[in-house]
Amino acid sequence: MNILEAHHVSKSYAQHRALNDVSISIPKQSIFGLLGPNGAGKTTLIRIINQIIMSDEGNVLINGEKLNPSHVKIIGYLPEERGLYKKMKVGEQLMYLAQLKGLSSGEARIRIKKWLEKLELTEWAGKKVEDLSKGMAQKIQFIATVLHEPKLLILDEPFSGFDPVNANLIKDEILELREKGATVIFSTHRMESVEQLCENIAMINKSQKILDGTKKEIKDSYRSDKYNVQYKGKISELSGDFQLLETKNIEDDMFEATIQAKAGLNPNDLLRELINKTEVHSFIELIPSINDIFISIVEGGKKS
Amino acid sequence: MNQIFLVLKREYMTRVKKKSFLLATLLTPLILPSIIFVIVYFGTRDKKSNQDDIIVLDQSGYFTDTFNESGYAFEYMTGSLEDGKAAMAEKEAFGLIFIPPVDLEDKAKTSYDGFAFYSKTNPSFRVLQDFEKTISTKLEDVKLQKSGLDQEVLKSLDARVSLESFNLTDEGEESKSNAGLSYAIGYGTGFLIYIFIFVYGSQIMQSVLDEKTSRIVEVIVSSVRPFQLMMGKVLGVGAVGFTQLLIWIVLIGGLSTVGVSLLGGGSQEVMDAMAQGQSADLTQGQEMAMKIQELIATIPVGKILFSFLFFFLGAYFLYGALYAAVGSAVDSIQDAQQFMLPIVLPILAAIMSMFFVLEDPNGGLAVTLSMIPFTSPIIMMARIPFGVPDWQLALSMILLVVGFVGTIWLAGRIYRIGILMYGVKVNWKIIAKWFTMKV
Numbered sequence: 001m002n003i004l005e006a007h008h009v010s011k012s013y014a015q016h017r018a019l020n021d022v023s024i025s026i027p028k029q030s031i032f033g034l035l036g037p038n039g040a041g042k043t044t045l046i047r048i049i050n051q052i053i054m055s056d057e058g059n060v061l062i063n064g065e066k067l068n069p070s071h072v073k074i075i076g077y078l079p080e081e082r083g084l085y086k087k088m089k090v091g092e093q094l095m096y097l098a099q100l101k102g103l104s105s106g107e108a109r110i111r112i113k114k115w116l117e118k119l120e121l122t123e124w125a126g127k128k129v130e131d132l133s134k135g136m137a138q139k140i141q142f143i144a145t146v147l148h149e150p151k152l153l154i155l156d157e158p159f160s161g162f163d164p165v166n167a168n169l170i171k172d173e174i175l176e177l178r179e180k181g182a183t184v185i186f187s188t189h190r191m192e193s194v195e196q197l198c199e200n201i202a203m204i205n206k207s208q209k210i211l212d213g214t215k216k217e218i219k220d221s222y223r224s225d226k227y228n229v230q231y232k233g234k235i236s237e238l239s240g241d242f243q244l245l246e247t248k249n250i251e252d253d254m255f256e257a258t259i260q261a262k263a264g265l266n267p268n269d270l271l272r273e274l275i276n277k278t279e280v281h282s283f284i285e286l287i288p289s290i291n292d293i294f295i296s297i298v299e300g301g302k303k304s
Numbered sequence: 305m306n307q308i309f310l311v312l313k314r315e316y317m318t319r320v321k322k323k324s325f326l327l328a329t330l331l332t333p334l335i336l337p338s339i340i341f342v343i344v345y346f347g348t349r350d351k352k353s354n355q356d357d358i359i360v361l362d363q364s365g366y367f368t369d370t371f372n373e374s375g376y377a378f379e380y381m382t383g384s385l386e387d388g389k390a391a392m393a394e395k396e397a398f399g400l401i402f403i404p405p406v407d408l409e410d411k412a413k414t415s416y417d418g419f420a421f422y423s424k425t426n427p428s429f430r431v432l433q434d435f436e437k438t439i440s441t442k443l444e445d446v447k448l449q450k451s452g453l454d455q456e457v458l459k460s461l462d463a464r465v466s467l468e469s470f471n472l473t474d475e476g477e478e479s480k481s482n483a484g485l486s487y488a489i490g491y492g493t494g495f496l497i498y499i500f501i502f503v504y505g506s507q508i509m510q511s512v513l514d515e516k517t518s519r520i521v522e523v524i525v526s527s528v529r530p531f532q533l534m535m536g537k538v539l540g541v542g543a544v545g546f547t548q549l550l551i552w553i554v555l556i557g558g559l560s561t562v563g564v565s566l567l568g569g570g571s572q573e574v575m576d577a578m579a580q581g582q583s584a585d586l587t588q589g590q591e592m593a594m595k596i597q598e599l600i601a602t603i604p605v606g607k608i609l610f611s612f613l614f615f616f617l618g619a620y621f622l623y624g625a626l627y628a629a630v631g632s633a634v635d636s637i638q639d640a641q642q643f644m645l646p647i648v649l650p651i652l653a654a655i656m657s658m659f660f661v662l663e664d665p666n667g668g669l670a671v672t673l674s675m676i677p678f679t680s681p682i683i684m685m686a687r688i689p690f691g692v693p694d695w696q697l698a699l700s701m702i703l704l705v706v707g708f709v710g711t712i713w714l715a716g717r718i719y720r721i722g723i724l725m726y727g728v729k730v731n732w733k734i735i736a737k738w739f740t741m742k743v
Contacts, residue, residue: 013741051526052522053724072526077526079519079522079523082519082520083518083523085514085515085518086514096314100524101527
């Protein structure tokens, strides 16, 4: 069951086409990476999902229903451009934002207390936001995003501007929320920052979706069958299934090599071949990062 | 609706809880009358305390003990102008009035010159006028006597007339009108609307800008429609202004009741006295209090108050929405200046035309401007105390409602796009494009 499906969504501004026929589906309780460079159209798609703007064409379904105002309450949105009322007290601010999401004041009070305790911010509840450090303000911002226990959490560039300690803390909180049933969309141009977290990925470039699927599928389909091997003693010759692309003497009789295997062979085939000829010290399959895949698609697209 | 209310509540509470609001609300009704009181107090006190010496050098022989202007002590002498100047220096007098010999025998002569006033510092214009008048009155008296006319006969020739004005309704009822009071009320209420548009309009703009520059607006519009956010803001800030106004009305009403009764020693007493026609027994203060109450009874307080609140709110919605639109379009208050002109211009036009309207409250200019929604709140308030036909009032109100619904709609279309645009160099063309843009 998909919590969110977007079908053929398009959106244009005056002369500029921000989204062109983009379709994605996001399974429930998954972590979904919406990837692409700046200006690709990620924020436009997110704003459409949040009903801040409307698509020109196509439609978006949440839990199988057409997007409608009641969905606002099940989405938690942390925009890339974020901030808080500087002159407002932390507690009042969270209360206001929670009530806008439809929480009663009584329920909101309990949850605010719980979250402030969890992130060790209780004593700051009566302080104005302008008196907080940047890291604390970021935590408050995160609390405001999740207070209403959203089923769908949309985080636009979540880790930009967060210091490493807070970034880790927030990452843990996000994983915990997922365990409790939330679905998470990460939107980012820094693909390495979310690569380990995401199970599903869609890539957007120049208003168009250029790739999507599970991370595993994508990586598998972009396997280059290249291996990095460190070994002792020179390799004189390999069978025809393998090709030495590059060798390098590290020290004395230690060497490092990049080996290309024929498509369809598995790592054990190469290992077996190597064990007979040399002493293997390390053996790594060179799997392209999402970032590499993205670059290769974009550059491939340019050439064609 | 609930969302609008939440936004409204936040805008209202954050403002009302500020100390500056409390101070401005409580002190303004106290400070304004205090300033007037202080001015009046010193104005009257000045004359009595400084008994400046003035020497009257009279070469005509007609002026003995003629001058009695308060605030001055007069000393009369004869001799040459040089003697007078010497005496002035010696006695450290403030001034010297020089009266040359006057020939009053020639009946054909009506203008005399050679009079002069010498003083160490420039005398006020009013003092000079007073002296001039005293001199000419004295000479007229002397000439009268010389002409053989009796003072008594002359007095009996007086015919004083006072023109009382009444408003006659269609039903033939008549009510006493008072142009001076109408002028004051018209001017006061019109001016108050003018001030409020500026003060609270720029508060709305500031509030929109704050949300935009602090970047919280995208979080907010993911829960609230931009139009709801804008309306909540306009209503919330408006409610603050309305609260302030009500407190002022109550405070000023209370204070002036206290003031009037202090003057008259209890309004009930005055009323009783009025009923029994014992005005002769009343003190001067009581008489004044009675006059004030009589005046207040002549103006349609209910109608004015209702119209004032209506036009006040109408003007506020109309301009408040426009201020919100400007705030949404720009990134800083400096950038806002270029878009302020079309908002400020009609307000300034209204406040400047107000003086002409007060002179001729039923003239063509007055009627026209009191129909146009951008100027009608100020101009209609200036007209109402003088009496406005009901159909004109009703038409003006309907047009104002149409006007503010229109500007709110227009502002909403700009606002919904503007709040999400950062770092755009905005000009009129871009704003026009936002207006037609789909969301």
